[in-house]
Amino acid sequence: MSDRTAADLERELVMLTYVRDRLRASEGADFRIPITAVDQVLDELSGLESLPWDPT
DSSP states (O other), X not given: OOOOOHHHHHXXXXXXXXXXXXXXXXHXXXXXXXXXXXXXXXXXXXXXXXXXXXXX
């Protein structure tokens, strides 16, 4: 079992978002990650980044 934390997951999602942005820059804005669920999570994360975060 892994001892991953929420911070670890957040770093990984940020990295995936960066990679997807770089791929879109080279492949075109319509580029989608073949695993639809991952792409959907990254879209939702991008939408949340503009919202203030309140963990309470």
